Amino acid sequence: QVQLVESGGGLVQAGGSLRLSCTASGLTFGSHAMGWFRQAPGKEREFVAAISCLGGRTFYADNVKGRFTISRDNAKNTVYLQMSSLKLEDTAVYYCAADQNSCTRVFTTRGYYDYWGQGTQVTVSS
Numbered sequence: 001q002v003q004l005v006e007s008g009g010g011l012v013q014a015g016g017s018l019r020l021s022c023t024a025s026g027l028t029f030g031s032h033a034m035g036w037f038r039q040a041p042g043k044e045r046e047f048v049a050a051i052s053c054l055g056g057r058t059f060y061a062d063n064v065k066g067r068f069t070i071s072r073d074n075a076k077n078t079v080y081l082q083m084s085s086l087k088l089e090d091t092a093v094y095y096c097a098a099d100q101n102s103c104t105r106v107f108t109t110r111g112y113y114d115y116w117g118q119g120t121q122v123t124v125s126s
Contacts, residue, residue, distance in 0.1 A: 004096050
């Protein structure tokens with residue numbers, strides 16, 4: 001059974017930083033592209049960032065580019081999202097996701113991802 005468990009969310013002031021982690025089990029982690037999505041209240045779940053299976057390819061949503069960094073440690077079965085210069089509009093539940101069909105290609109669309117974590121809340125205050 002595949003499990004993705006996010007952690008690291010919390011309350012942070014605008015301009016601050018947080019690092020989210022997502023640890024996977026039940027799959028060959030190093031063979032799968034991974035992604036981060038987020039969902040704010042009343043809004044659709046949106047793409048944030050994705051990384052290829054060996055970490056050589058990354059892709060970001062325009063509204064986080066330059067502020068967020070996705071990375072992974074395949075030895076620890078963990079993908080990270082380092083978030084800096086946080087803004088009020090970054091407040092959301094953040095989800096990690098695994099694409100069981102892709103290693104080197106990364107996708108921004110939810111439908112490509114097969115497994116999802118339960119989410120971790122990030123709240124940015126003024």
